Amino acid sequence: MLGNWHQLWVIASNPDNVPVVALIVLVPFFTWFGLRQAKANDRLIEKLEKDPELARTHHRKTQPYHASWQKEVHVWPYLLRIELLAAIVVTVILLVWALTINAPLEELANATITMNPAKAPWYFLGLQEMLEYFDPWIAGVLMPTFIILGLMAIPFIDENPLGNGYYTYKQRRFAIWTFIAGFEGMWLVLTLIGTFIRGPGFMWFWPTQTWDPDRIEFLTTRNLDQIFGINGKWLAHILPASQQPYAELWAKGLFGIIPVGLYFIFAAWMFYKIITSTPFSRRIFSRMSLLQVVVMELLLVVMLALPITFFMRNLLRIKYVWETPWFNL
Amino acid sequence: MAEENRAKGEVGLAGEDDGRIHDLKDWVQVKFHEQVEELKRPEDTQLYKAFFRVGRIDEPRNRALHTLNNLFLHIHPTKVNRDAVRYSYTWGMGGISFYLFLVLFFTGVMLMFYYHPSEIQAYRDILDIQNSVPFGLQLRNIHRWAAHLMIIAVWLHMFRVFLTGSYKRPRQFNWCIGVMLLVFTMLLSFTGYLLPDDQLGFWAVTVGTNMARATPLIGHEGPFGPQLGMTAYNDVRFALLGGSIVGSNALLRAYIWHCIALPAMISVFFGVHFWRVRKDGGISGPSPVMLESEMHE
Numbered sequence: 001m002l003g004n005w006h007q008l009w010v011i012a013s014n015p016d017n018v019p020v021v022a023l024i025v026l027v028p029f030f031t032w033f034g035l036r037q038a039k040a041n042d043r044l045i046e047k048l049e050k051d052p053e054l055a056r057t058h059h060r061k062t063q064p065y066h067a068s069w070q071k072e073v074h075v076w077p078y079l080l081r082i083e084l085l086a087a088i089v090v091t092v093i094l095l096v097w098a099l100t101i102n103a104p105l106e107e108l109a110n111a112t113i114t115m116n117p118a119k120a121p122w123y124f125l126g127l128q129e130m131l132e133y134f135d136p137w138i139a140g141v142l143m144p145t146f147i148i149l150g151l152m153a154i155p156f157i158d159e160n161p162l163g164n165g166y167y168t169y170k171q172r173r174f175a176i177w178t179f180i181a182g183f184e185g186m187w188l189v190l191t192l193i194g195t196f197i198r199g200p201g202f203m204w205f206w207p208t209q210t211w212d213p214d215r216i217e218f219l220t221t222r223n224l225d226q227i228f229g230i231n232g233k234w235l236a237h238i239l240p241a242s243q244q245p246y247a248e249l250w251a252k253g254l255f256g257i258i259p260v261g262l263y264f265i266f267a268a269w270m271f272y273k274i275i276t277s278t279p280f281s282r283r284i285f286s287r288m289s290l291l292q293v294v295v296m297e298l299l300l301v302v303m304l305a306l307p308i309t310f311f312m313r314n315l316l317r318i319k320y321v322w323e324t325p326w327f328n329l
Numbered sequence: 330m331a332e333e334n335r336a337k338g339e340v341g342l343a344g345e346d347d348g349r350i351h352d353l354k355d356w357v358q359v360k361f362h363e364q365v366e367e368l369k370r371p372e373d374t375q376l377y378k379a380f381f382r383v384g385r386i387d388e389p390r391n392r393a394l395h396t397l398n399n400l401f402l403h404i405h406p407t408k409v410n411r412d413a414v415r416y417s418y419t420w421g422m423g424g425i426s427f428y429l430f431l432v433l434f435f436t437g438v439m440l441m442f443y444y445h446p447s448e449i450q451a452y453r454d455i456l457d458i459q460n461s462v463p464f465g466l467q468l469r470n471i472h473r474w475a476a477h478l479m480i481i482a483v484w485l486h487m488f489r490v491f492l493t494g495s496y497k498r499p500r501q502f503n504w505c506i507g508v509m510l511l512v513f514t515m516l517l518s519f520t521g522y523l524l525p526d527d528q529l530g531f532w533a534v535t536v537g538t539n540m541a542r543a544t545p546l547i548g549h550e551g552p553f554g555p556q557l558g559m560t561a562y563n564d565v566r567f568a569l570l571g572g573s574i575v576g577s578n579a580l581l582r583a584y585i586w587h588c589i590a591l592p593a594m595i596s597v598f599f600g601v602h603f604w605r606v607r608k609d610g611g612i613s614g615p616s617p618v619m620l621e622s623e624m625h626e
Contacts, residue, residue, distance in 0.1 A: 016477075016529075018474075018477070019477040019478070019480070019481055022481060023481060026481065026485065027485075027488075030420065030485055030488060030489070031488075033417070033420075034488070034489065034492040034493075035492075037417060037418075038492070041618055044618060045618050045620060045621075048618070048620055049620055049621065049622060052622075055620060059617065060617030060618050061412060061615055061617055061618070063412045063415065063615060069411065070411065071410065071411060072408040072409060072410055072411060073408065073409065073410075073411045073414065074389070074392040074393065074396075074407065074408055075396045075402070075405045075406060075407055075408060075409055076392050076393075076395040076396050076402070076407075077392075078409075078414055079405065079409055079414050080396075080402070080405075082414055082416070082421075083424055086421050086424060086425060086428070087428050090425055090428055090429065090432075090478075091432075093478075094432065094471050094474055094475055094478065095467075095471070097470070097474045098467050098470035098471040098474055099467065099470075101470070101474070102459075102466065102470055103469050103470050103472075103473035103474070104529060105455060105456075105459070105525055105527050105529075106527040106528035106529045107527060107528050108452045108526065108527060108528070109452070109526045109527055109528055109530065109531035109575075110528060110531070111531070111574065111575070113528070114532070115528050115529070115531075115532040118532040118533070118535065118536050119532075119533065119536070120533050120536050120537055121518065121519060121522050121533055122477075123480050123515055123518065124515070124519065124537065127540075128536065131540070135543070136539075136540055136542070136543035136550070136551075137543035137544060137545055137548070137550075137551045137552060139540075140540030140541070140543055140544075141540065141541075141543060141544050141545065141548075141551070142545075148508060148512060151508045151511075152504070152505045152508050154491075154496060154504065155496040155497060155498075155500070155501035155504050155505075156501060158496075158497065160497075161497070161498070161619070161624060162494075162619050162621065162624065163493075163494035163497075163619075164494045164495070164497040164498070164613065164616065164619070165493060165494065165495060165497075165613035165614030165615065165616030166493060166494070166614050166615050166616055166617075166618055167418075167492055167493055167615075168494070168618070171619075171621065172494060175491075175494075176491075176492065179488075179491050179492075183484075183488060280621060283624070326552055327552065
């Protein structure tokens, strides 16, 4: 079927989506740019590890070096001219951008006419996408708090002293994979989904599929307890009479603890296995305090819950695994 | 007399002795040449020295003093590692973020001259800026795109700092300040989104602030909110909007946050961020690689 390529172009060329399109280019470029330098440093590290004699004398950088060169240069003019150049380049980019694309202005705000789709600005689309999978207080309040505090916690739980002030991959495999998974694999992917895939009613439209506001989406998701047929019938027999009307709630609430608990145990165990999988990572692990391990495990397990929920909802069509009167997971 | 003076190669005072001018033509000629010679070396003029405090003669001491003695440049050290000025290491994203903030500050103040944060006036003001104010459309465009670009620059800056492990000892605290700056940057952009008072901003802010209803304890639809007496008229969303709907008060609050409160806060955090960069030993690298065999347990 020939897709609606025109619509894809309309979305991509929407003025407010230009940054998202730019990110599609910029983030892979800078990932490559950083990892290329990491690779060069890794080769140097490998060489120096093999040759302790060389390690004593080498200046330990991949940048060119000559003994007669001064180690430091004056900020005026060597740094300031670069800053001036950067400012000019940015100004030119801004001017060209501002002359060619106009900032969007819709109709006057009107509470009686709902925008469809009503989308957050592009940098918050990741959060809006999370709202599809979790209760509002989890997606809108708990998760952002976890992201902010989790980012702030990074320096205090990363006990690896290597790779401080230079690009490296081999000395910080786990840290780099975790960050790229979080930043690119989750945050940016959710932003892209929010931009290109979520159409009217925030429904899922594949790229080039026409955004049909009249499309009807049938509810095809079930909760995990429905799959297992949990209805509280047998639980009613052992509950006190006063609680019997609530037997189904009790059964579902108690049942949900099992998959969530299993997930926490299994995911924590899996991360433990990963961070102790090599002799080097075991050395890092042995440096960590109990508090550091607990906080790191908690953050990792919560982080992994996002893609798992995503795949359960979109591939397995499972909505919640734990239903309670107060929250759903 | 004047002829003799010039023949001896003496400068000035032609046609002049005992403080009086005898030969006006000669005097003007000599003074004129004197002036031309002086202007060829502007760095020796009083005006230049009063302005810059440092002579321009290119010697190491003066290069250092140029940075040190300048209010705007003194956030820099006088010297940096020769490899640290390489674009490949820093990507320049931190500096670009700050430059974009300055651009936003400048264009933002310009826009404020033409904008009233009231429901009746705001949208018309935007139309006015676009259609009647000289270069108003470009002004608004630059402000909008600089805001987007700043978010990208801040994200990429964070990415670079992570990849180079620059958050490690002794820079842990400055990483946290950086996370706060990231949050402030996004909040600044978000509060600005509502100000045109168009459908786009209205519904984005409606979606955004609806989440605040669900805040635990202080939102009227959040866990334990109702138990603590939260309603739509006293919870955190009400505080953010100055009402129960996105209306006139919300516009005013977004305006104050966007133009005063958040810029003031982010400026303080900027100051701490830059100050800590210096106190923590300047930018982190590129530093010599460390080997695993040198790691202490």
